[in-house]
Amino acid sequence: MTTKPLIRFENVSKHFGNFIAVDDVTLDVHEGEFFTLLGPSGCGKTTLLRMLAGLEMPTSGRILLGGVDMTAAPPNKRPVNMVFQSYAVFPHLSVADNVAYGLKIDRVPRPERDERVAEALRLVKLEDFAARKPDQLSGGQRQRVALARALVKRPRVLLLDEPLSALDAKLREAMRAELAAIQQQVGVTFVMVTHDQDEALAMASRCALMNRGQLQQVAAPADLYEYPANRFVADFIGTINMIEGTLGVDEPDHAAVTSDALDVPVFVDHGVTGAPGTPVWVGIRPEKIALTQIDQPRPTGPAAMPHANVTSGVIVRSAYQGAVTLHDVETATGTVLKVSHVNGERAAAAALPVGASVWLSWPPRAPVVMLG
Amino acid sequence: MKRQPIGPLDYARRWPLRLWVGAVLLFLYLPLASLILFSFNDSRRTIRWEGFTLDWYGRMMNDGALIDAFINSLTIAALSTMVSVVLGAMTAIALWRFRFPGRGLFDGAVTLPIVVPEICMGVAMLVFFGQVLPWPRDLAWPFDLGAIVIAHITFSFPFVAVVVRARLASFNREMEEAARDLGAGEMRALLDVLLPHIRPALVAGALLAFTLSLDDFVITFFTAGPNTVTFPVKIYSMVRFSVTPEVNAASTVLMAITVILTLLAMKLQGRELAKIEQGH
Amino acid sequence: MNASWRRERVAFLSTLTAPAAWIVLFFVIPLGVIWAYSFGRTLGLTEVAVTGTLDNYARLADPVYLMIFAKSLAFAAITTAVCLLVGFPYALVMTFAAPRAKVLLLLGIMLPFWTNLLVRTYALMAVMRTEGWINDAAGFFGLGPFEMLHTNFAVIVGLVQVHLPFIVLPLYSTLDRLDRSLLEASLDLGAGHVRTILNVVVPVARPGILSAVMLCFIPALGSYLTPDLLGGPDSQMIASVIERQFKRANDWPFGAALSFVLMYLTLAAMVVRAWQERRKGAPA
DSSP states (O other), X not given: OOSOOSEXXXXXXXXXXXXXXXXXXXXXXXXXXXXXXXXXXXXSHHHHHHHHHTSSOOSEEEEEETTEEOTTOOGGGSSEEEEBTTBOXXXXXXXXXXXXXXXXXXXXXXXXXXXXXXXXXXXXXXXXXXXXXXXXXXXXXXXXXXXXXXXXXXXXXXEEESTTTTSOHHHHHHHHHHHHXXXXXXXXXXXXXXXXXXXXXXXXXXXXXXXXXXXXXXXXXXXHHHSOSSHHHHHHSSOOEEEEEEEEEEETTEEEEEOTTOSSOEEESSOOSSOTTXXXXXXXXXXXXXXXXXXXXXXXXXXXXXXXXXXXXXXEEEEEOSSEXXXXXXXXXXXXXXXXXXXXXXXXXXXXXXXXXXXEEOOTTSOEEXXX | OOXXXXXXXXXXXXXXXXXXXXXXXXXXXXXXXXXXXXXXXXXXXXXXXXXXXXXXXXHHHHOHHHHHHHHHHHHHHHHHHHHHHHHHHHHHHHHHHEEOTTHHHHHHHHHXXXXXXXXXXXXXXXXXXXXXXXXXXXXXXXXXXXXXXXXXXXXXXXXXXXXHHHHHTTOOHHHHHHHHHTTOOHHHHIIIIIHHHHHHHHHHHHHHHHHHHHHOOXXXXXXXXXXXXXXXXHHHHHHHHOOOXXXXXXXXXXXXXXXXXXXXXXXXXXXXXXXXXXXX | OOEETXXXXXXXXXXXXXXXXXXXXXXXXXXXXXXXXXXXXXXXXXXXXXOOOOHHHHGGGSHHHHHHHHHHHHHHHHHHHHHHHHHHHHHHHHHXXXXXXXXXXXXXXXXXXXXXXXXXXXXXXXXXXTTSHHHHHHHHTTOOOOOOTTSHHHHHHHHHHHHHHHHHHHHHHHHHHSOHHHHHHHHHTTOOHHHHIIIIIHHHTHHHHHHXXXXXXHHHHTOOHHHHHHOOTTOOOHHHHHHHHHHTSOOHHHHHXXXXXXXXXXXXXXXXXXXXXXXXXXXX
């Protein structure tokens, strides 16, 4: 991870007529990573992937692979291979011939070719299907063919365009684990496009979140969730309570935000670069807010600012989800906060009915402060 | 705006392919363009440009035989179109709507005129109107054109049926059921709801039938008697003699009519027409 | 969609009767008469006795007529092959063109298709004859004049001119339906463009290509006007011979037999095409 990047996008833009699909993206991907490009549909993630494959040409910018400029190289001259969203398995060729297609073009001699095809089919557990035609396969099997066909060429990077989107929910879950395992086994760098955040978080070693053609944040999944760079990231990944406020205190090791939406300040254990008085956004994840019944003692706030981070409210709506219950809690200022409460014992949900008054509290390490 | 780089599947932007397409279009249009150009050429020899003139069109207007042939062609096309549209619509509705014994046979029989070689149909008409149902000679105009009109209807209405059937495929059956539900009788519902839906197809079919009739040479050539000459048959007899500016002018007129009608039909119903070419 | 005719008798009879009667009277019967004549014998000028003889078909074995059939098939085959070669890149460009350009390219191929066959053939005559401007241009470079009109070459040029749209339009509709990611996958796996077209596009689109080939071959085989006007004495096709039997030689039974052999060939080609279509439809 510390070496030179395997893939480098340098100020890459792609315009389709007046539409800007990819807007000045600069991004590094390292050897051996399982990198995902995440974002809502139309955010440019697929275009970015297709530019890496050579299927689209950037309007401006450069794409380097292993330090070599590949921007103008045609797709057939790039050491990358792709698993297409529709799989694009050749319908007129058998499974084995599909997998052998790229090797034949590379003039790999027959014995080696057969061996590599067999190996690739073993890898995706299709050894018994070598002679079948694609129309005799299920969707999941076709995808494995596409995967084997790409991997057999031993690409430096494997590109996956929404590989799981066409599978049903159960199969998708299984394929997630299997893809991750295959990546471990072959050690090839994977770059995967997905619009499904669960998929991205579960599989990726690093993840780039895009919106409207621009990179929003590039980080490990946990960092993306816990330290979102901006409101879009915080909103897109998971659920978050977003509160608009003003920076009151801002020291290197702590800060406090006051907001009209809350009757208490929000105290955080990290400093924010802006000076006091800067308008900011504070995000608090629902699972990081503790709920206690109002007849319990008031939870204690942070030592440095005891009145912060604790408020009270009334449960106005509850959605029971089994492991957790998601409550909407209305505070005295009228703000509704989403709070998820773990049902740690069987009676837990019943103890917090709609209409109950509750204490809301969160530790200084729960909120994140964002500038935009 | 920045010029987009050419992507791998942008075949339409690669210059060898563009040249190829240009060459194909030249091959298709150059002869026609030169024909039109020389119809305005002020020279009997049709090889060098000598200056612009409308003389040949003027001469054409004064050529009684040519004008008669032209009027014959328009009359035949108009009559044939009227009947073809009605028969074609009926065929389409019957095939679209009903299950009946012999449906496949009927379907085959009305599709056959589209694919039968023109020469076969031509000789069949020649024999039919010569032996089986001799068309009386020396009838007054326009009744002397009857045999030709019948032949034209026979090869035109199957085309109309194809266009109408394509349109019927998109008919929402619930509309007719709604009409029935609101109290309309079976024929009434059909007329009130179905006809408005297929109207664009009827217009396109009519233009198609008109063009087919106006353009036909081979079948007319076999069906026509010595006194019933149509425009293409007249042009054919002129062409046999020589290449002359008058023929150029007459051809240009015929071409112009066809092009206008075709553009109209394409505008009205581009999709359905395109399907015919694919033989569906 | 398919109501039983019994349930709506009035609507059924009022839509079916007229077209059915028409097609039987003016199409099935005329063709039937020709078919019957093909088993007949000439009595007088236009008198034919249907005797059930197979003599007319037997006469086809005459090397003169066998040659003409062979030549017609060859003309149609060469025309189809040239049309395919010329038309495929055109269809390819059309498939991958921007929407506006697509419409223009479609129009470019449709307009000649709808232009009168006679006019188009005449236009070619004017261009190719010895005093035409091709020879004029060649003469400018000190070449020629070439004897082009009334040769087999002229017939092929004319047939290609006329039948190009017949192949481009169905080819386009086939290529347009092709999954583009198949082409991309092939490029991605290292194949060049030519290889992608030969190894992926052609096999995947084969049913559509064969169908296009049939749609070009069938009408080309029955051509009458093109060889008649552009060809020389040795470029006769079946249709010309049929015409002669009916209009000049007055040997109707033999002409009828020739017509029906042409019909059989046409129908056989159609059956092949329908069979191909069915095969294409069979796998999901």
